[in-house]
Amino acid sequence: MKGYDPHAFEPFAVTVDLAVFTVRGGALNVLLIRRGQDPYAGAWALPGGFLLPRESAETAARRELAEETGLAEAVVAALHLEQLRTYSDPDRDPRMRVVSVAFAALVPDMPEPVAEGGGDAAQARWVPVGETGPLAFDHARILSDARSRIGAKLEYTCLATGFCPPEFTLGELQSVYETVWDTALDRPNFRRKVLATPGFVEAVPGAARLTGGRGKPAALYRAGPATALHPPLLRPTEGHAQ
Amino acid sequence: MKGYDPHAFEPFAVTVDLAVFTVRGGALNVLLIRRGQDPYAGAWALPGGFLLPRESAETAARRELAEETGLAEAVVAALHLEQLRTYSDPDRDPRMRVVSVAFAALVPDMPEPVAEGGGDAAQARWVPVGETGPLAFDHARILSDARSRIGAKLEYTCLATGFCPPEFTLGELQSVYETVWDTALDRPNFRRKVLATPGFVEAVPGAARLTGGRGKPAALYRAGPATALHPPLLRPTEGHAQ
DNA sequence: GCTGTTTATAGTCAACGTGACTATTAAAGA
DNA sequence: TCTTTAATAGTCACGTTGACTATAAACAGC
Numbered sequence: 369m370k371g372y373d374p375h376a377f378e379p380f381a382v383t384v385d386l387a388v389f390t391v392r393g394g395a396l397n398v399l400l401i402r403r404g405q406d407p408y409a410g411a412w413a414l415p416g417g418f419l420l421p422r423e424s425a426e427t428a429a430r431r432e433l434a435e436e437t438g439l440a441e442a443v444v445a446a447l448h449l450e451q452l453r454t455y456s457d458p459d460r461d462p463r464m465r466v467v468s469v470a471f472a473a474l475v476p477d478m479p480e481p482v483a484e485g486g487g488d489a490a491q492a493r494w495v496p497v498g499e500t501g502p503l504a505f506d507h508a509r510i511l512s513d514a515r516s517r518i519g520a521k522l523e524y525t526c527l528a529t530g531f532c533p534p535e536f537t538l539g540e541l542q543s544v545y546e547t548v549w550d551t552a553l554d555r556p557n558f559r560r561k562v563l564a565t566p567g568f569v570e571a572v573p574g575a576a577r578l579t580g581g582r583g584k585p586a587a588l589y590r591a592g593p594a595t596a597l598h599p600p601l602l603r604p605t606e607g608h609a610q
Numbered sequence: 611m612k613g614y615d616p617h618a619f620e621p622f623a624v625t626v627d628l629a630v631f632t633v634r635g636g637a638l639n640v641l642l643i644r645r646g647q648d649p650y651a652g653a654w655a656l657p658g659g660f661l662l663p664r665e666s667a668e669t670a671a672r673r674e675l676a677e678e679t680g681l682a683e684a685v686v687a688a689l690h691l692e693q694l695r696t697y698s699d700p701d702r703d704p705r706m707r708v709v710s711v712a713f714a715a716l717v718p719d720m721p722e723p724v725a726e727g728g729g730d731a732a733q734a735r736w737v738p739v740g741e742t743g744p745l746a747f748d749h750a751r752i753l754s755d756a757r758s759r760i761g762a763k764l765e766y767t768c769l770a771t772g773f774c775p776p777e778f779t780l781g782e783l784q785s786v787y788e789t790v791w792d793t794a795l796d797r798p799n800f801r802r803k804v805l806a807t808p809g810f811v812e813a814v815p816g817a818a819r820l821t822g823g824r825g826k827p828a829a830l831y832r833a834g835p836a837t838a839l840h841p842p843l844l845r846p847t848e849g850h851a852q
Numbered sequence: 853g854c855t856g857t858t859t860a861t862a863g864t865c866a867a868c869g870t871g872a873c874t875a876t877t878a879a880a881g882a
Numbered sequence: 883t884c885t886t887t888a889a890t891a892g893t894c895a896c897g898t899t900g901a902c903t904a905t906a907a908a909c910a911g912c
Binding site: 867872 | 887889895896902904909
């Protein structure tokens with residue numbers, strides 16, 4: 369089955385689809401674009417597009433992300449981008465056979481809703497997950513898969529810092545967990561756990577942020593070199609004992 | 611970028627590649643086939659092949675698995691098959707642009723090395739991971755990714771039973787963990803943990819296997835309905851405290 | 853049969869992580 | 883100044899886990 373006779377295989381179109389998440393106003397938001405073209409014209413969809421002839425899926429995903437969000441290439445190159453899975457149902461696109469590699473990306477809360485790429489995608493905006501209406505193609509399914517993957521990975525990786533600006537307080541980090549998991553966490557316990565995990569966060573030498581907040585000023589932290597969380601930070605009320 | 615102008619995208623070939631694992635003789639083995647055709651002819655490779663026009667990647671993976679192993683369709687349909695990730699480097703195939711969706715599969719130790727599918731693949735055999743020489747394409751990378759994914763999933767899922775026959779002893783289950791992780795586990799502690807996890811295994815009503823073994827006969831268990839392991843069964847010596 | 857080996861199973865104990873709290877400190881707003 | 887809000891410090895009991903020891907039930911060899 370691995371012969372390379374040109375008639376032995378079917379040509380497919382290959383796309384990437386991106387579930388780009390951010391935490392905004394106490395809710396987990398996802399980036400959606402309004403489709404301007406034929407299948408599902410006018411519907412909201414995840415950003416994405418076709419692979420160029422010499423692009424890998426990851427390269428294409430970062431390119432699309434830069435185009436769609438208007439972020440600088442250097443910023444996009446540093447973002448957490450994770451391949452989710454590939455969707456290949458024969459009928460997932462009404463027109464033709466399209467195989468799509470889905471990615472999940474995490475970005476800190478961005479100043480403006482979003483810029484717009486070329487003249488192709490009509491609009492782009494942040495929408496709280498759960499308030500997205502029906503989406504084009506199987507994008508609701510992709511979004512659902514991405515959401516649960518991100519939630520699960522917060523348990524045993526350090527990627528929560530990907531939702532935070534370069535310097536952040538432990539309160540901000542905790543609210544990332546609380547927003548993604550949609551649960552409340554005990555503040556002292558969260559703090560104890562995060563600080564007890566070597567390399568998760570590291571204190572910024574001097575400074576404590578006074579201005580905006582209306583409580584005791586919090587210390588600032590940066591993301592540390594660790595990527596995994598051992599032992600994991602399990603979310604509560606997830607149908608398990610202890 | 612999501613227009614459907616037929617000239618807007620490049621056609622790709624799409625394949626599936628399978629990392630099929632089993633535990634044989636105290637080692638984790640992977641199923642390899644010897645390529646009979648042009649690119650990398652004579653080299654060992656993971657089984658796989660092109661998607662048929664109306665197949666999803668998962669359907670194609672199960673079809674290839676059945677063809678390559680000679681297992682009955684019903685058996686293949688019940689196996690644990692998990693999408694790993696998609697490999698899309700532009701140069702991963704020297705001939706053309708091929709995007710491959712990789713899967714990992716777990717099978718119990720099978721009686722015979724393996725049957726052979728059509729007349730296409732020259733040979734198929736089980737090889738201990740780590741004793742595979744160089745592999746065709748980027749299959750060494752895929753195998754490596756599959757191996758670490760399987761090892762990680764043993765920690766927080768119940769899929770270890772996928773390596774076991776329908777009825778098994780706790781000693782056999784433990785040796786699956788020990789083989790995949792390549793570490794020794796304390797037997798009483800392993801037993802306590804497995805039995806304390808509701809739905810992981812359930813005792814077979816009557817019977818204890820006496821024949822083959824040369825110690826006290828062990829009780830037989832079946833895989834239970836649970837799929838997740840909460841709290842996880844963390845592997846030791848993995849660079850973390852406790 | 854007896855004895856040693858092998859494996860399964862039972863049980864103990866201390867260390868650690870975690871959930872549930874309470875208390876204190878330091879800012880902003882009334 | 884007093885209240886409110888949030889950060890930080892600290893306590894305590896419980897459950898899980900790692901490291902052990904002990905017993906039971908088979909077989910192999912003498």
